[in-house]
Amino acid sequence: MLLLCGGQSGEHAVSLMSARSVLTALPAERFEVTPLVIDQAGRWLGDADTARVLGGGPMDSAGETVSSSIQPHQVVGYDVVFPLLHGPHGEDGTVQGLLTLSGAAFVGSGVLGSAASMDKVMTKQVLASVGVPQVNYRLLTRRAWQGQPDAAQAQADALGYPLFVKPANMGSSVGISRVTAPDELHSALTLAFSLDRRVILEAGAGGKPRELEVGVLGNDSPIASPVGELRFDALFYDYETKYTEGLATMHIPAPLSAGVAERVRELALRAYAALDCAGLARIDFFYVEETGELYLNEVNTMPGFTATSMYPKLWEAAGLSYSELVTRLIELAQEER
Ligand SMILES: Nc1ncnc2c1ncn2[C@@H]1O[C@H](COP(=O)(O)OP(=O)(O)O)[C@@H](O)[C@H]1O
Ligand SMILES: [Mg+2]
Structure with a gap:
């Protein structure tokens, strides 16, 4: 089995912690597990760098030199893959598409379920x-917001306060703001649109x-x-x-x-x-x-x-x-x- 972990999203470190738990827990007599760390720059690391990162060595960062990395499509020959990755470029159907093309069985949802x-x-x-x-909500795209910022204000007012502004594709609460008054909307939208072209406004669920x-x-x-x-x-x-x-x-x-x-x-x-x-x-x-x-x-x-x-x-x-x-x-x- 190939265990993919790390990944490019803000949940890189969370994924590494999960992978360490899985590696410890799997019955060794039943599974031969090869871990592979994807670093935050998206490089698929070779064995030595993967071992260093999982061993708790210096956190890898986008700028760090790695001794070897492979192209994602070179991952072949595993009976099953566990893509233990969170957020964009991991949990969103992208990696699932690659694995589907490679013919490997993999843990979790496929392209459709992951993306949706x-x-x-x-x-x-x-x-x-x-x-x-579900709570009431509105979708805004970056282009629509830039073209008509006042329309966003009207949509927010219609939902009422407090409301939540979120990038549509993120996790770990990254980029999410709780907006309690109209004058807080602009900075919340600026933050969310810095992370995604799709942003959701949601009515707060109760107090x-x-x-x-x-x-x-x-x-x-x-x-x-x-x-x-x-x-x-x-x-x-x-x-x-x-x-x-x-x-x-x-x-x-x-x-x-x-x-x-x-x-x-x-x-x-x-x-x-x-x-x-x-x-x-x-x-x-x-x-x-x-x-x-x-x-x-x-x-x-x-x-x-x-x-x-x-x-x-x-x-x-x-x-x-x-x-x-x-x-x-x-x-x-x-x-x-
Ligand atoms: N509509 C809402 N009403 C009340 N609280 C909310 C609402 N949306 C988000 N929150 C708060 O923000 C947190 C993170 O939002 P969530 O949509 O779960 O984002 P993430 O995918 O980053 O976990 C929630 O766990 C909750 O505490
Ligand atoms: Mg959540």
Whole structure:
């Protein structure tokens, strides 16, 4: 098996941490695993550089010299590939397209499921067609915004405040702003458009919603895990809160009525099928307890995957250990569909 990790996105370091966990957990007698680090400049590193980066050596950076790198299309001869990559150029269908062309079986969603789930607007459009509840939103393109900046203001006013401004294709809360008044919109849009040509404006879900997450596992007959919850003090789950030890806590199972938990799981499975996901996904929700409203927020086709990340923890609560989970994902990658 080839384990692809690192990658060009802002989630490079997260991916490396997940890869170290997978390498430790895989039963050596069953799998021969070759890791391959993609650095932030997009170079596919050779064995020595990969080992240095995974060994926790100096963080690779775009400028660093590497002794060897290979062309992506030279990756041939593996029975299965685990693209443990997050965000653009990893989780968005690009690498999945390359792997499809190479003929290798791979873990996770294919081109369609990856691309449709990566783009927050496309996800919403698909999910609206199957009746999944979501917050109100508007799509803006960079060109439209530059041509008619006042139109953006009107769209934001129509959604109301607070609202969230996000690049459509990112992760880890990078480029996301919580906008509480009209005069904060311009800088939020400037930031989001510096990262993507598609930007989504979203109405805030309640004052501060509860944040629920559920794991889905399988191909065309997937199953849903227990529901988990993230709690934190910050106004929203921003980058710092996500990656600073101790700022957020995970609660599994989330304290919810059986009815709400069942509804989350049903909506997650409906979304998974509609988006043509495969292998795995972590599906995130907002729950406004005061009103009982539940909104699907986003679908992550390659969620954080360290041994202490939400997705593996959700399955552990369902009785599947981390190494059993990885083994199951590899089996699903090789399953006839
Ligand atoms: N519409 C919304 N209402 C309330 N909070 C939101 C909304 N959109 C985003 N947030 C907050 O911002 C965080 C990151 O947004 P999200 O869409 O999940 O981006 P990412 O893909 O970077 O994780 C969420 O976990 C939540 O705390
Ligand atoms: Mg999120």
